[in-house]
Amino acid sequence: MAKQEQRETWQDVKEIWGNSSQGKKINFHFLTLIEELKANTSQWEKDSIKSDVAKIKSSWKQYKGNVSQWEKDSIARDLSKISQLLKKFLKKLRRRK
């Protein structure tokens, strides 16, 4: 492509870009815009929390299915050890009183 042709086409591209916002006029109603943005923010946050909870729930279902029996037994053993130690500790605490 000749350099002159390239320059002209690039000029056309620039014009197309410059004209691309001409079809619409954008008007802001600033008196109500801030209030509307505030109202939408809280709704957006609510939706965002809901979608996070849904994601956690669905991934937990997947994760739950992948936990092996060995891991379950191991967690049960740890929990029983913790509760025994806690019982001992509470007994000692009561005796001191």
Place this chain on the structure above:
Amino acid sequence: MQKQEEGVFNQILEDNKTSIYRICRIYAVSPVEPQDLFQDVIFQIWKSYSTFKGKSNISTWIYKIALNVCNRSNMQFKSLNNKTTRLESIQFKLSETIPDEIGEKKFKALRDCISLLNAVDGSIVILHLDELPYKEIAAITDLTENHVAVKMKRIKKILLECITPKLK
């Protein structure tokens, strides 16, 4: 946000609305409308405004937000189940200078050619067409000024090869 800050925020929107709309138009692919994208950009600007520390030029920051929102517009649109922010306080009216059919065809050709580029290259050419200096483009795209200049040469070549037959 206090009254004075609100005034500054409003002025920022007024000053940058045309650039934002141009970016939205180039990225909007059916069923997403440029107006929907525009409202999302305004909403994101509002949400992030409190975190703007003034380290960069405000327009640099606005361009960054607009490009981020528009670049992930399709994905976002799907995940929100077709829900986009609707702000009644922003109105779009047909202007007196409506582009003719040829103008629309040319715009479509430009949009199609830009869509062939990857996200970074697309952002670079858009910012270049908006007449931003390489320094500012580099700040927005997190590249060096030299890298932008090198990339721009290659992008221009690709874009010209794509658009020249379409404009004839």
